[in-house]
Amino acid sequence: MTRTLRLDGVDRSFGDRQVLRNVSFEVSAGRMTGFVGANGAGKTTTMRIILGVLAPDAGEVSWGGTTLTRQDRRRFGYMPEERGLYPKMTTREQVAYLGRLHGLDAAAARRSTDALLDRVGLGERGDDLLETLSLGNQQRAQIAAALVHDPEVLVLDEPFSGLDPLAVETVVAVLRERASAGAPVLFSSHQLDVVERLCDDLVIIGDGVIRAAGSRQQLRDSYTVPRFELVVEHDAGWVRDHPGVTVVELDGARVVFDLPAGTDEQPVLRAALARGPVRAFRPVSPSLTEIFREVTQ
């Protein structure tokens, strides 16, 4: 099954403030797609439009080539940014209820709920009222609520915020399972290091416009300004005076520098060798944070 979730030219305004402009990207089956952007960039609005909670002003969302219907969306799993379940119901009961609303029959909902609560480590607290659980455990319940109907597509808004490191690992493992079972997984996060570690693909949004989208490696390659790290025997301060070089970081014998695109880096290496031994010389790929800073500027 290689179904793709696709957004095409989605616009959305609230009053006279346009929050999404011509947003188009794809979430491929079996891949974890990270969705990053500053606060207010339009991540949550985009996710709400995918789930049909908000209507787009223009553009469309399609799944496997056809426009999304409510029936399709019922097989989506959604975790909204602002968390919440019924405080006065037990976790087991409400996860099963949400399963039924998504189309499971009573027995299937119960089975799936029991399995999931065990999976996210809530098996023993499942019959407690939700309001008596710690925030971290409520978050686990929320994950179970998004997954109970074994969704074909997962859309998770900030799934890791508020989780302790152990819970992050649990959730990551669960999401990976779903992705390798063939589901497209779209998740947003402020924690760029988590996204960097997890995602196969990346969509970067800034001010309601998609700034970059593609596989992690592709983005790395295309957003790399030629940047190099050089470690020499003694002080590397002379590199500053080499023609074309912009020094990013200088720390005694170690220097990180940029060159204008298309410039050959070998003359810098030769100059270094002429001055003495070179301990290291390598291209530096930018971190996600750096790419993010660059494309959203």
Place this chain on the structure above:
Amino acid sequence: MNVTQATRLVAEREIRVKLRDRTFLFGTLFFLLIAAAGTILPPLFSGGPSTVAATESLAAPLRAAGLEVRVVPDDRAAEQAVRDDDVDAAVVTGPAVLAMDDAPDDVVRALSTQPTVRLLDPDAVDPVVAFLVPFVFAFVFFITSQTFGVQIAQSVIEEKQTRIVEILVAAVPVRALLAGKVVAGAILAFAQIALIAVVAVLGLQIGDSGGLLSLLAPAIGWFVPFFLIGFVLLAAMWAAAGALANRQEDIAAVSTPVQLAVMLPFFAVIFLNDNATAMRVLSYLPFSSPTAMPLRLFTGDAAGWEPIVSLVLLVLAAGAFLLAGARVYEGSLLRTNGRTSLRTAWRERETIG
């Protein structure tokens, strides 16, 4: 899964949660006790036939009237028995009736010749009952629609406040959420009233006031459909009011118009129930017809076709309010920052339907 199935699931959850709510259970129990006490106790306290002291010569007509007669040797002994509080009254030569502070009607009746009574308006109802019955109808409708209405609004706000609404809206049509709440509210309200009615009927029979029951039966029969549809009308308003609010604290502010729509007809029916013109008008207005029309039927003032016309009007009004309520509900359900104005909610529907 279609809207009907989704509605059923939503309604089931609402009912299940409510049946576990202590406040609701105790409230119901309280009403049941009142219904039982109100119907069983008064006949018990009125104490049945009076006991009378009389000499043997005067005893015959008293016995014939079913009174409990204590035969005494003479009139002095009869008077003493009253003073000693051994009997309620005494009949002495004359005949005269002696009692401490309250003339015993049944004793007086037993000794008088009553003229033949021909009622020209045989439907006319005992004035005490005529006063009480409108009050009970109006009160039952007022209390129930108020309690269950507020609960519908609270349940809407809970889903909004906890944000679970976003998950719900992504899974089922907004209409199903609204319908489920209204249906659950109507079922619970109706079940509660039915339970109270059963207890009241049993109480009337135990207390031997069965006559009143046969008088009330047709009015109650009409009250049921009027009540249900009137409730749906108000429930739609309550749900919309709940969706406009953002926190439980806002509920008083957003529900003022709904409160008025419940309160004004209540007081109108209570205060105007002996004004025939006013009652005729009230019995057709959708907000007051659920109480006013059954009442006019009870007092025999309404022709056979009138409740049908009034019910049709009520159904139309309920339908219109349900549509309007659904629109406001859809337009405000996902606005989670602050209170939504009615105008904004009306103009902007957010979800895809």
